[in-house]
Amino acid sequence: MNNQPASGYPVLAAGDHFILPGIFRTELEHRMGGAVAVSELEFDWPDAPFGDVAEVSEASGTEDRLIEALRGQKAVVTQLAPLTRRVLEANPQLEIIGVSRGGPTNVNIAAAEELGIKVVNVPGRNxxxxxxxxxxxxxxxxxxxxxxxxxxxxxxxxxxxxxxxxxxxxxxxxxxxxxxxxxxxxxxxxxxxxxxxxxxxxxxxxxxxxxxxxxxxxxxxxxxxxxxxxxxxxxxxxxxxxxxxxxxxxxxxxxxxxxxxxxxxxxxxxxxxxxxxxxxxxxxxxxxxxxxxxxxxxxxxxxxxxxxxxxxxTPHIAGASKQVAVRAAAGVAEEVRRHLAGEAPLHELTAIGATAARA
The missing domain is CATH 3.40.50.720 (NAD(P)-binding Rossmann-like Domain)
Structure with a gap:
């Protein structure tokens, strides 16, 4: 994990070997420059399969590693980080979760809603x-x-x-x-x-x-x-x-x-x-x-x-392309920009609406 810069809105770019943390960083800084302070974390997917982590599914990494990486962060952009109730309750300072996919199965939407954390996603990215x-x-x-x-x-x-x-x-x-x-x-x-x-x-x-x-x-x-x-x-x-x-x-x-x-x-x-x-x-x-x-x-x-x-x-690779990785990162980066600017999100999820997005 990179050292976090001293100033700027703290955002964790929790990537993997498909959507690299650096791709998230590039899209965030392209929109907000020095207004964001980006830290990086990289999970092992797809080299290691995703799976269930506590109550969420299609997730990569561990709760403990993510809890530590989220210390002091106000936003996280990710594809597969396991944003469980335990992770969210351990980081009450979080304001927004950007899930760079259509189906946010790796996020406990209900827990985020209870804690006042906004959850956004990128439907149709692939x-x-x-x-x-x-x-x-x-x-x-x-x-x-x-x-x-x-x-x-x-x-x-x-x-x-x-x-x-x-x-x-x-x-x-x-x-x-x-x-x-x-x-x-x-x-x-x-x-x-x-x-x-x-x-x-x-x-x-x-x-x-x-x-x-x-x-x-x-x-x-x-x-x-x-x-x-x-x-x-x-x-x-x-x-x-x-x-x-x-x-x-x-x-x-x-x-x-x-x-x-x-x-x-x-x-x-x-x-x-x-x-x-x-x-x-x-x-x-x-x-x-x-x-x-x-x-x-x-x-x-x-x-x-x-x-x-x-x-x-083929091994579940239909949604994999260079453009998808960039499009997904760009989608959540734009949502973070809108959040900081006080603008309405493009794709905000609620506990009720999340079920329809899980495809």
């Missing part, structure tokens, strides 16, 4: 990155890109991928269904539309005008499965959306369809996906998220992968 990755997963799946690459790396020429039974569909001309059309799904819809797809969207909260001329909103999620060649999941994780992709809905798809999930693992019943792949009803599936993370390598998905099924998997 929408474009995740949308681009989603389209990339679709292309990798339909065009067999990972398998083809692996074969060549192993010095094998797999010309059979040109067989009619092996080739997949183009985006152009396909009907693609999206479950959810927020910051990620909405951008996916626009990209797919530009590529010539017919896009169907199920999202009870989407504003029709936001997708006017780009996608068709449908009222019944089952209709999306019944009409789509490819289904991609972009919903927030709630009790209502848990396992929104299940055996019954997969069965509604025409044989030979593809499924993509780069949102949250529990949105999909992965055992149902395995059964649909084994039966041949699904021709392929692509995942950036899983039921548990880090993944259980004994899960049947990996058995199918070893057997040559058309499965594409």
């Amino acid at each position: 929408g474009i990155a995740t949308a681009e990755m989603t389209v990339g997963l679709m292309l990798a799946l339909s065009r067999r890109i990972p398998e083809s690459h692996t074969a060549l790396a192993e010095r094998r020429w797999r010309g059979e991928f040109y067989r009619h039974a092996e080739v997949g569909p183009e985006i152009n001309g396909s009907t693609i269904g999206l479950i959810g059309a927020g910051a990620v799904g909405g951008h996916v819809a626009r990209v797919l539309h530009a590529m010539g797809a017919t896009v169907l969207v199920f999202d009870p909260y989407a504003k029709p005008v936001s997708l006017d001329g780009v996608a068709t909103l449908v009222d019944d999620v089952d209709d999306v499965f019944a009409r789509s060649t490819i289904v991609s999941v972009h919903a927030r994780l709630t009790e209502e959306t848990r396992h929104i992709v299940d055996a019954e809905r997969l069965a509604l798809m025409a044989p030979g369809g593809h499924l993509v999930n780069a949102a949250r693992g529990p949105l999909v019943d992965y055992d149902a996906v395995v059964a649909a792949l084994e039966s041949g009803h699904l021709a392929g599936a692509a995942f950036d998220v899983f039921p548990t993370e880090p993944v259980d390598f004994d899960h049947p998905l990996f058995t199918l992968l070893d057997k040559g099924y058309n499965i594409v998997m």
Whole structure:
């Protein structure tokens, strides 16, 4: 941790190996210069997985280390610091917490509210990155890109991928269904539309005008499965959306369809996906998220992968880009500037509203 300068509003930049403390510092000082005194703390994520810390989740680091680093700080900007009730009660001088992500699961919002600490976040920070990755997963799946690459790396020429039974569909001309059309799904819809797809969207909260001329909103999620060649999941994780992709809905798809999930693992019943792949009803599936993370390598998905099924998997990296790290840091830095200037926050969270942001 860097020594704190002698003057200026004290802010802790609690970064990690993705959003580096120095990125937070740069964005804070760009907006406020010497008006802020930035200290730095760096956690081990993603080299070490995040997890539960006391009552918060998706957190990196320890309460004790954070309590010590927060001594004398009036603000903290972070992605994953474990801002538990114990941490907050040990640092009553805190005025504002800037969480550089959409889902502030690493912060006890209720405790912060009780203690009069403002909590702000950066919704949609990785929408474009995740949308681009989603389209990339679709292309990798339909065009067999990972398998083809692996074969060549192993010095094998797999010309059979040109067989009619092996080739997949183009985006152009396909009907693609999206479950959810927020910051990620909405951008996916626009990209797919530009590529010539017919896009169907199920999202009870989407504003029709936001997708006017780009996608068709449908009222019944089952209709999306019944009409789509490819289904991609972009919903927030709630009790209502848990396992929104299940055996019954997969069965509604025409044989030979593809499924993509780069949102949250529990949105999909992965055992149902395995059964649909084994039966041949699904021709392929692509995942950036899983039921548990880090993944259980004994899960049947990996058995199918070893057997040559058309499965594409990446380790929850859809939201990772250079621009996301800067955009996230810039978002919380702007919130600290507004706080110091007495301006209204752009994205303030309350205990009630936090549940909706946890996606």
